[in-house]
Amino acid sequence: MATVELRGIKKNFGTVAAVNGVDLLISDGEFLVLLGPSGCGKSTLLRMIAGFEKPTEGDVLIGGAVVNDLPPRARKIAMVFQSYALYPHMTVFKNIAFPLKAQGVAKAQVPQKVEWAASLFGIGHLLARKPRELSGGERQRVALARALVREPSVFLLDEPLSNLDAQLRASARDELQQFQRRIGTTTIYVTHDQVEAMGLGDRIAVMKAGQVRQIGTPQEIYDEPADTFVAGFVGSPPMNLMRHREYILGFRPEDFHPRNAINGAVKTAPFKFNVSRVEYLGADRLIYGTLVGDYSDQKVIARLPVTVTEKVDAGARYDFTVPERELRFFDKTTELRTSPQPV
Amino acid sequence: MVESFRTWGARLTRASILGVLTFFFAFPFLWMLITAFKQTGDLYDLQHNPFLFYEPPTLEHVKRLFYETLYGQWLLNTAFVGVLVVLITIALAVPAGYALGRLSGGWGARLGIGIFLTYLVPPTLLFIPLSRVVVNLHLDDSLWSLVLVYPSFTVPFSAWLMMGFFKAIPRDVEEAAMIDGYSRLGAFFRVVVPISMSGILTVAIFSFTLVMQEFVYAVTFISSVRNMTVGIGVPTFLVHGDVYFWGSLMAGCFIASVPVAILYNFFVDRFISGFTMGAVK
């Protein structure tokens, strides 16, 4: 159990600044997700916490102590790699036992610890197999067991679910979160998948171009995005953003409904919507089109749940609205969140 | 790699291993170069520091090499044999490598092993019967005997290298060509060969160096000095009984080794990738 703190971390590769000033405090037992597109620096940040890269500037603290000069093995951390990095020539048992042996754990204790870790993930029956004989999901669990057996202070996970089939990913996500709740170890998780991030994290740090744009709970990130990048990155389909007068206006597709479908008591902002295409997705309908009038034909998407039965056809124009409290306003130049403006 | 390499002790070990071994490898060539340009008096004076030039460097050894021996002729002979053998090797090994890499089923892997086994039968065994064959074909003392026989050790490994290179080319490219209207063979010539040009060049350079290296067959089949290749001319002819013209000898050695090495150096990376590709069956 430990806190992890990053102070003023910068990392340059030659002239490229992969990480450009990050300050982060992760509490003991917290599940923090580093979310961002490729190239945003999240993996580099993780590798600096692990000790594979040295920060160009700044300090990494684990459990309150500066660890910049400590090699990975001295940091009491465990890491699960995107490729799982299982030792291909060793059995599952030996894979899990390897860190114990490296730390000099007494020979007699090794088998019971290995079995404990294996049983936590339900792979006790696979101990004699080699990695190439396992499925993707099984390999992932072996990687987790190997990480767990060291009883580390911090878990580092680098996109561990991205190599799994889509169906497996949801159940793996569920298991992972339950497991973390049970064990209670501080966990730092890197992903580019915002659904994963929203589902797993206690807090999410959204990164772009080497900096953290916003850090908060999933609800904070979603409901109160700090800038247009966060607003557009989280949420599927992304928030509708459009230039309007001297600011940028934003609203989420699920808040964009036909006027008739909204309770009359709610204050709303009106829009004229030219529909170009309708996608029927089962539980929702996605309506694609453009806004007319002040909004100079900018493209927007509406998401209507199946409970909204209003008929919407491609090629027609409709009166749509957004509740005023769901409107978000961003500064035109800095793209940061600003206070509400007249629409 | 491993974190511990960053420590000073490790750095020192690494540097010393590299230093000692690199010196071990390169020193003879440095020594060749110095000897080639040292004047005879300076060279054979036991009191002199062998690394210093007490008299100004001279071209007399190089001159003697080219004007008083048949070294120039040997270089031409080697080039002649080399080019022809490379062409034959490419003609045989490129299609064979393709067959092994693409069109094989189970027998492909087995043939691959068979190629290895060819090297178990080395020139130091085959030269005995081949010497008879060469005589019977009236090719004894002719460079054509070498042209005939050399592909026997260039082709197997070249085929294996090409197999590796071809495996690295995705099948999609050929299939696209076949949809566009080529037969498989047409796709091979029109699409695959141009893409693997650098691999073919690598094989060419590698085969050429093998030809330059070869000693056993050359010394067995060639007897007259005129027809010697550089690999046997230098050791056998420039060494007159017990009087060795070391200056010219070393000049000859340097010229016969370093330029080709420079050329080879450009292709080494591709050679390695072809080798590993072929090893991953």
Place this chain on the structure above:
Amino acid sequence: MEASTSVAHPQNSASRAKSRASILDSESWLGWLLIAPAVLYITLLVGLPFLMALYYSVSDTTTGGGSMGFVGLRNFTAVIGTPKFQTALKNTLTFGLISQVLILILSNALALALQRDFPGRRLIRFLILLPWVAPISIGTIAWLWIFDSTYSVLNWILRLTGLVQGQGYMWLGLPHLAMGSIIAVNIWRQLPLATVILLAGYGSIPQDIHDAAAVDGAGFWRHFFQVTLPLILPITLVALLFGLIFTFTDMVIIYNLTRGGPFDTTQVLASLAFYTGIAGGDLAEGAAIALFLFPLLLAVALGFLMIAHRTEVT
């Protein structure tokens, strides 16, 4: 592989429209067709002479081309008993095994040292390759000059550093020194290729595995012996096999450096076969000597390949 079906392509004018599958489409036939010239050539120039060598070894052929009568295993029995054969056999084993063990250790050390990038790496790599690319006879002559009994630069350096008094060593003139010298030259010659092959092997291990071992806490030796070494074992065995075959069948170094001397102490089977068969004119006996190693090499090769196959992990 079945013949592929025809393809219709009205638009593409550059293509040769074939409406029927031809032999050029058939995978199996095409395969045989492409590989046939190479296979034919190798059969004629390796397979046949090999059979001829087998025959010579059980005949009484000489370079004069006289009789070619069958004499059974007489050549083998006659030569195996001779002291010169037995010395040659012993020398071959000494030369081969010591060389390979040293090459194995040194190539690993060198490959490890070359892992990280550093300034001048390309130049170092070029220098390291020189002994391999230079024609073997040429390189050997350079060493002949370095080992020269009177003018050896090596002796000069040793005298300078005070490590030796007087004239210095007769590198090629004393039995154990001569063996040491040819082993050194053999290592000089083969180490580059072994290193390059090992480098390729090291490069094929994904970096993730090294990172995982670092996180798991493995120190340098545990990391090397328990993680790295098992993963490069297949390619190491291949390199070792090539090296062994090459060393056991090499005669160039001995021919140019010591001529088998002094007093046969550096004569190996390959050079003995040459001197007997070509210089001596007794093709039959030469073939018998040369063939002696063949079954051994074949067994070793098959053994190695089987082990290499079994240690493959992916």
